[in-house]
Amino acid sequence: MHKRLMGLAVATTMAFGTAYAQDTKTIGVSIPAADHGWTAGVVYHANRVAELLMKEHPGLNVIVKTSPDPATQANALQDLEIQGIDALVILPTDPDPLVNAIKEVKGKGTFVSIVDRAPSTNDSSVRDLYIAGNNGALGEVAGKYIAANTPDAEVVVIRGLPIPIDQERQDGFDKGIAGSNVKVLDRQFGNWNRDDAFKVMQDYLTKHPKIDVVWCQDDDMAVGVLQAIEQAGRTDIKYVIGGAGSKDMIKKVIDGDKMFPVNVLYPPSMVATAMELTAAALYDQVPVHGTYTLDATLITPENAKAYYFPDSPF
Amino acid sequence: MSTNSEIEERAPRRRTWRDVDLRAVAPFAALILLLIIGALVNPNFIGLTNLANVATRSAFIAIIAVGATFVISSGDLDLSVGSMVAFVASLMILFMNSGAIADPSLMLVAAMVLAVVIGGACGLLNGLITTLGRIEPFIATLGTMGIYRGLTTWLSQGGAITLQSSELQALYRPAYFGNVLGVPVPILIILLVTAIAAFVLYRTRYGRHVVAVGSSREVARYSGIAVDRVRTIAFVIQGLCVAVAVLLYVPRLGSTSATTGILWELQAITAVVVGGTALKGGAGRVWGTICGAFILELVGNIMLLSNFISEYLIGAIQGSIIIIAMLVQRSLTRKS
Structure with missing residues (x-):
């Protein structure tokens, strides 16, 4: 109309x-x-x-x-x-x-x-x-997707910086997975930075013997996360969810990359x-x-x- | 004056032995303490994979900090190194994307040479502004920090610069992720760079000049040392070290952005100081610097592996651990 x-x-x-x-x-x-x-x-x-x-x-x-x-x-x-x-x-x-x-x-x-x-x-x-x-919805949509597709997933979360936007996304995510069996193993800050996200992911992989899903709520950080997983050669991780909609990550979605099946738009x-x-x-x-x-x-x-x-x- | 010469006459040998050895050992004592704490925090910590990860990751800061050891020993300071990493890495990737050379291996070698040349040139610029321009290094490198960062942001238009050719990426990847006889390549590079730096600083005339210039510029000048040349070369060494760090950085994510290397200059300076080099110049400890870089990386790693530290408190605890590490060092040094 x-x-x-x-x-x-x-x-x-x-x-x-x-x-x-x-x-x-x-x-x-x-x-x-x-x-x-x-x-x-x-x-x-x-x-x-x-x-x-x-x-x-x-x-x-x-x-x-x-x-x-x-x-x-x-x-x-x-x-x-x-x-x-x-x-x-x-x-x-x-x-x-x-x-x-x-x-x-x-x-x-x-x-x-x-x-x-x-x-x-x-x-x-x-x-x-x-x-x-909608920052809250950015978290909620990701949470709901995880709850619907991998109902018993054990998830690690990489946060941005300790500012209100990040908190809204986290609260939205918790709302998205509420009532499901999805379990959050860990939440740490990656400062919306690729290199920091790489480090945090490497340490997650050391700390947790089994991880199903990574929610890193940002496409920049997803770059570091994917690289850390590839290096470790771990096969337990089913997929990674980023956010924002950068061209590199949307390209992965278009190509049907199994490690990056969807993205959430901001x-x-x-x-x-x-x-x-x-x-x-x-x-x-x-x-x-x-x-x-x-x-x-x-x-x-x-x-x-x-x-x-x-x-x-x- | 008289007491000094007296001591030197009485036991010159014993004094040097104690002084040098304990100070050099102090950072390593702090490191061992951290390793023990880490092992208590999480059993996975002491695993070889984790320690190799941490050592590998510390490569960038460690190698940059080796260069910073020269600059700081000669009494200067370089704040531009973090931006320089981003700038050199961006130019290197842009060159590889340009497809100027068809053969991938040849292209890679050319790109690496280019990165080293640009790194050296950036260092030379810092050195010349400081010495020829007679500008305080803090201000001079604060200026070039803005310049390198701004140029990077402009080159990337604020976004990311990513290595396009997957063939080049596959060829280059082992430089960060590969290993020789089980030892990750970056660790070997750290050892190689440090060994060369230690040789230059401790065994060559240039190295002694660096320390002399850092102790007292006037005395050095009257002793016939070309002070400005020594200082400029220290900045060039810093630039070359940044370039080597870039050579390891690019194969990791194959991409740079406007936020690449942000605040790395502070981490490098911290590594140098934690490693036992005085910020006021006049003494350099290259192996201590490496240890300092490793300590910095370990602290973050231990925090993350622990289950009981709130993610909001990590910064505060990191700060405390660095101060405690310095106190441990001081107390060990005083006992000598």
Whole structure:
């Protein structure tokens, strides 16, 4: 339905193209600089969809700016404002320090969309639209998959860093396996880092004579985990579940790798979703205000192609 | 002054024997203590596979720390080594992905030579900025740390750089995972690198110059030592050691990312100090450094294998163990 509306709107815009030619609009997109895999994906998808949107709406200008830290991002917001933007899509490096800068933009009547990281007061005084992935569900989907496919599995868990996002994923996982016979043998931090995950996995293999499943909730860490298992030559491990949806790991799912049968999505492309919705708000007169939570979709060989971007750095 | 010469006259031999030996032994005493604790914590700990795993894994920090021993002995400091690992490894992988040479073995050899050359060049840059530019090594290498890290992030566009050719990967894999007569290759490389470093530091004129420069730059200068050259060469040795670590790092995961080698500089410096080299320069203990690197890796391993330590407390306990290891060393040294 939504797509058809959009299509209709596009067609209308095209038909009256000449009439609207003077009606130029600008969307500013402010995102963190690519400092690790996931943010690299954010940058890639922001640029990819910026081009698509500009093709779709002649007269639309999309400016993508990356900033390494909150202070720089606050400056970037000012720069965007001076250039005169009609809408702002922002994935804050750190939401709370940026709240005032965002409010400033919003106060001028600019349409504001916040992505992924929400400030403590996340209401209509700060933004028009909020879109995020679901950390709890990322854990829950993985937990449910394990409970359904290997009901008596003994699982080792590799956590990220001791921050709230990680805790939400752990709580979600516990909810996913609740009531099943799945047993968690161990939980240790791998710092969302390949090398650290390799070490932790090596030590798990020493410590536990029998492991059925590894849940490492992150595709970067999965790289280290798979290598450690291969080195040890252990055959008891049935499979590994990562998370996020990096191209290397989704490729494994597409190829039907037995050690990596599925993945759980926490897509960096959510910034693109926000950009599309923001463009819809500017052009299509559809109601888009509100809060959107994207599913932590289970990626299987059947649907994996839809999430595979071989040109993305992530 | 007079007491000093008196002691030296009375028993010069005994004093050197005690001094050198006990200090050199101290880190190994701490290591044995840790091995005992580990064995009590988990019976699997003392298994050969586990110890071989830990020793193999310590290879990167150990080899980098051998280079750091030279830099620190000569009174300098290099903070850029962690970023340098990421930078050199990324360039090496990019070169192998470029397919410039068709024959895989030839390509691998060329890539390894390239890594060593780049590592040496990065070290030379650090050295020249410090000596020619007369910038404090802390600041100079803090700057190059940012440069190497930034270039890596740029090369990878924030993502990962992965070795594409599976043929090359298969060919290169044994460099980390292989073994000779049951001893993992990285352990052999650690021993080889350390033996060469020990020879250079203890048996050559250059090695004595390093220690002299570290003890007192003025005295060294008046003694006719080319201080700047000695310091620069120490940075180059550090760069070469980083390159050797990279040669072992790349075959492990076959990939680098913007977070590769983060904080390794601090681990390397810690390994050097735990191994008995003074941070203020003027003395170097290469074998102690290796022992220090092994201790660092063991502490993490013991924590993980234990069943009773909360995963939230690991950092605190690691910190305590390092301090205790240093105290054990100090008390042993004082007894001499």
